[in-house]
Amino acid sequence: MSTSALATAHAPRREDAPRREAPRRPLRVVEAPARRRRPRLLYGIVAVLGAVAIGAAQMSLSILTTQSSYELSSLTSQQRDLTYQKQILYDEVAGLASPQYLAANAAALGMVIDESPTYLRLSDSAVLGTSAMSFGRSSVDAIGRGTVPNALIADTPLVTHPDATIQGAPVETVEESGTGGIVNTPPPITDGLPTPSTH
C-alpha cells in the first residue's frame, strides 16, 4: 500500500464532484453477485503435499546430518587412533637415522672411514688424488669410543651387531612391550633383506 494506491482511489472522486448536481438517476436493483467459484481441490492437494514434502525433506536432512555427525565422530576417533599409531611408530624409529647409529653399524661390520679421497675423472679417465688406501684403519673410532651421545638410541642394539649399542657397550635388556617399557628395537633380519614375492 502506498501513495499510488491512494491516488488512484481519490482520482475518480474528483471527477464525480461536478456530477453531484446532475439529476439523480432512478434506482435499480443490483445484479446478483456472481456465485463464487468453488476452490479447486487440486490446489489444496498441492499445498498439503508441498507442506508434507517440506516436512519430509527437513526431517530427512536432519536425519542425514545426525547420521553423518556419528560417522564423523567415528572417523575422528579412527583418525585419532591412526595418529597414535603414527606417533608410536615415529617414536620407535627416532634416532635410527642418526649418523652415530649409521657409523656404529658400519664400524661393527668392519667398515672404516678412509683418509684421503681419490677421484676418477670420467672425461679423461684420470685418477685424481693419492689413489692409496689405508686398510683396516679408521680415522675415527665410531663404535669403540663414541663421543657423540644420543639418548634416543642409547640402549638400542645395532642392526649389524645385536649385542652392542652405539657406545660399544653390551645391550641392556629392554622389557618387552607386553609388560611395558619402550621398545625401539628394529626387527631382526633372519633370511636376508625382505623381498616381494612375484609370480
Add this chain to the structure above:
Amino acid sequence: MTTKSTRSPRRRTVVALAVVLAVLAGFVVRLVDIQVVNAREHVAQSIATALGSSVPLYGTRGAIIDETGQVLAGSVLRYDCQLDPLLITQIDQDIAAEKSRAEPWQEVSADIAAITGQPVEDVHEIVADALAENANSRYALLIRGMSTQQYRELADIGAPYLRCFQHPARSYPDGAVAGNLVGFMGTDAVPLEGLELTEDSCLEATNGTLDYQQGNDGVVIPGTAREVPPENGGTLQLTINRDLQWYLQQLIGEQAQNMGAVSGAILVAEVGTGKIRAAAEWPTVDPNDVAATDPDDRGSRIFRSQFEPGSTFKALTAATVIDAGGQTPTSTVIASSQETFANGARVRDAFAHPAYVYTLAGVLIDSSNAGISRFSETVDAQTRHDYFQRFGIGAGSAVGFQGEASGQLHPVAQWDNQTVYNTSYGQGLTTTMPELASAYAAIANDGVRVPLSIVESCTTADGTVVTPELPKSTRVVSESTSAQMRAILENVAIQANYSRAIEIPGYRIAVKTGTGEKSNGTGGYKAGAYYTTMIGFAPAEDPEYVVVVTMDEPSKVASSAANATAFQKAMTQVLKTYRVMPSTTAPEELPKFG
C-alpha cells in the same frame, strides 16, 4: 465527501499497519541486537552454561634442519599423567564395602608402575603424599613426558582416576649432533638455550582452539563446532652439515681425550660465503637428555669463550706489514731468539737460536716472536690496531649467537711498551674462534671479509622464505696482499716442523698454529697451561674452507702440535664432504732465510 463510514475502515487499516510495522521493527531491532551487537556475549554465555567444550589445538613448533634438510630438532607429542587420590580412596572404600567390582588400587598401581617404569612404592608414595597434605586432594602428578605408546597402555587400563594430557615436546633425532648450536627446551616447552631460544620467533607455533557442544553420548552437536586453527611454526634451516658436524664432534672428542684437554672445538667456515658448515665441540650436550650434561657444558664454548690467540695473529701482522708497510714474503729482518727493543721491550722466542736473517715467510714458518716484532716496526702501532679491527678482531661475529663473546682489543693509548710488540704475536689481546676464522677467511678470500652466518633461512608456515640480513662484506687487504699471505701460510704448512703431521696427500693446504697463554685469574699467566690453536685453509691455490681447531689445556702435548692430528683429519673430511678436487699444481717454495 468522505463519510465516517468510509473513513474509519481506512484509518483502521493504517493504524493496524502501523502497529504491525512497529512490532516488526521491534523484532528487527531485537534480532540485530542479539545476532550482531551482543552476539559474542550470547555465544560465550551459551557455551559456558550449555554443554560446551573447548580443546586447545596445538600448532607444531617448526623443525630445525641442516644444510641438506636433515632434521636436527623436530616436534613430538608427550603426555603428562595425573591421579585423583580422593577417587582412589573412594573406590577402594566401595570395593571394601562390596559396592564396586573394580580392581583395588594395590593391583592397578602395579600395572601403572610397570608401564611408567617407576617403582611401585613411588607410585604409592605419590598418592599417599598428596592425601597426607590434603585428605580431599584430587590432583597428584604421576609422571611427565610419557610416550604415545605408554599413554595408550595407560589408557587401556581404564582407571577413572588416571588422566593424561598431551602437550607438544621436542625431539632431537641426532642426539648431541649440533646440540651445542640447536640448544634445548625446558620441560614446560620453553626454549632455554641456543638457536631454540634466539630463533624462537621463527620456530614458535600459535595455538588455536576448538569450541563445540556435545550431546550426552559425547558426539559433537552438528553446527556447534567453531575452530580457531593453530598456526605452525616456521622451519629454520642452518648452514651446518649434519654428517660433517657428527664426524668432527666424534673426532674432537677422541682427540681432546687423547691429548688430555679440558675441552676442544673445531669450526669450519666456507671462505666465499662465510657460512659456518660445522661448529663441533667436546663436550656437547645431548638435548634429549640435558640433565646428563654438566651445566657448564650445555652451551657453546665456540661462541662464548674468548682466549689469547698467540702466534695465529702473526699472520694478521704479516698481512698488515705487506699491505701497509711495503714488505714482501722475502723481505728480511735480523732476529735472534731474544731481542731487546729501543723502547725497552724484550721479546723471546720459544726456542734458542743465533741471530738469523729471517724472511717474513721464515718468521711465520719458525713462528719467531722476535722476528715478527722486528717486522711490526715497519708500520706504527695505530695502523696495526686498525688492521686488527678491520679483520674483525674485538667485534664478535655476524652470527649473533646467544651470549656470544667478542675479543678484547684495547685502544693503542692503553698499549704499554711491551704490549706494542706483544700484540704483533697475539698477546695482550683476546679473540674468539669465529673472529679468528673470519679473519683468516678474509686472507684466503682475496682480502674480502664476508660476515659469518649460521642461519640459512626461515621458511614460515605459508611458505615465505625469510633470509637473515647480514652486514656487507668489507675489503681488509688488497688482492695482492692476500695472494702473498696465501703463499706464506702454504709455506708454513710445508716447511714447519709439524708439516708431516698435517699433510693431506693430493692437496695444497695453508696453516698457522698458535699457543695462547691462559690467565691465572690474578693478572698473571697460568704455568704450563695453554690454549692451543691450529687454523688453516684449503686448497691453498683457491681456498674454499677455513678450519680452526682449538684445545683448552692439552696436557699430553702442551703445544699447538696437539692439534695437528685433529686438524689434518678435520680438513680431510671437509674436503671429502664437499668433493673438493685434489690440487693439480705444485706449491712455490719460499726461502726461510734471506
